[in-house]
Amino acid sequence: DAGVTQSPTHLIKTRGQQVTLRCSPISGHKSVSWYQQVLGQGPQFIFQYYEKEERGRGNFPDRFSARQFPNYSSELNVNALLLGDSALYLCASSLGTSQGTYGYTFGSGTRLTVV
Amino acid sequence: AQKVTQAQTEISVVEKEDVTLDCVYETRDTTYYLFWYKQPPSGELVFLIRRNSFDEQNEISGRYSWNFQKSTSSFNFTITASQVVDSAVYFCALTGSEKLVFGKGTKLTVNP
Numbered sequence: 001d002a003g004v005t006q007s008p009t010h011l012i013k014t015r016g017q018q019v020t021l022r023c024s025p026i027s028g029h030k031s032v033s034w035y036q037q038v039l040g041q042g043p044q045f046i047f048q049y050y051e052k053e054e055r056g057r058g059n060f061p062d063r064f065s066a067r068q069f070p071n072y073s074s075e076l077n078v079n080a081l082l083l084g085d086s087a088l089y090l091c092a093s094s095l096g097t098s099q100g101t102y103g104y105t106f107g108s109g110t111r112l113t114v115v
Numbered sequence: 116a117q118k119v120t121q122a123q124t125e126i127s128v129v130e131k132e133d134v135t136l137d138c139v140y141e142t143r144d145t146t147y148y149l150f151w152y153k154q155p156p157s158g159e160l161v162f163l164i165r166r167n168s169f170d171e172q173n174e175i176s177g178r179y180s181w182n183f184q185k186s187t188s189s190f191n192f193t194i195t196a197s198q199v200v201d202s203a204v205y206f207c208a209l210t211g212s213e214k215l216v217f218g219k220g221t222k223l224t225v226n227p
Contacts, residue, residue, distance in 0.1 A: 043160070045214035045216070109159065
């Protein structure tokens with residue numbers, strides 16, 4: 001079975017541009033979460049989606065948005081990119097919303113570099 | 116607010132040494148879960164263990180063992196007889212609901 005798939009794997013963007021990152025969850029998983037991992041830090045929670053609805057949002061500006069599609073895949077959009085948005089963006093999928101109950105499987109991430 | 120502290124930024128050992136990675140957490144939740152993840156250079160977070168707050172039994176899985184002590188809010192991870200393949204960044208994480216709160220990680224280097 002395929003794991004969590006993220007695309008692209010690497011991306012270079014210029015300040016002020018917009019970027020879209022994509023995530024396909026494990027088959028049967030209905031919940032997708034996004035995390036940002038800046039170099040040298042632990043991942044930080046950005047969003048959680050379940051059944052196409054936003055279920056949680058971390059402390060990130062409105063430049064960050066996401067959505068989940070009927071097939072449970074998800075996109076993370078970041079507008080007006082800043083140098084500080086350079087990070088590894090991780091997607092995690094789960095059967096349900098409770099991370100403790102169901103556990104999450106992470107993808108390999110998209111490494112975004114803003115220049 | 117929830118918080119996870121991994122005080123050891125980097126640890127370097129020689130192969131076959133035992134090594135313990137420390138994790139201290141803060142939470143007001145009575146029900147919560149603790150995790151350890153391994154992150155190799157490829158970037159993927161590899162799940163190692165999940166523990167709920169009601170289960171304080173220590174766990175052993177091969178060369179890995181975990182010591183959960185609620186009284187000191189700690190969830191330490193020990194690798195016995197370390198190997199070069201254990202080299203990675205290890206994260207401790209905590210959740211009470213929908214999001215994981217991670218520590219800053221401990222970079223473990225095992226030298227041959």
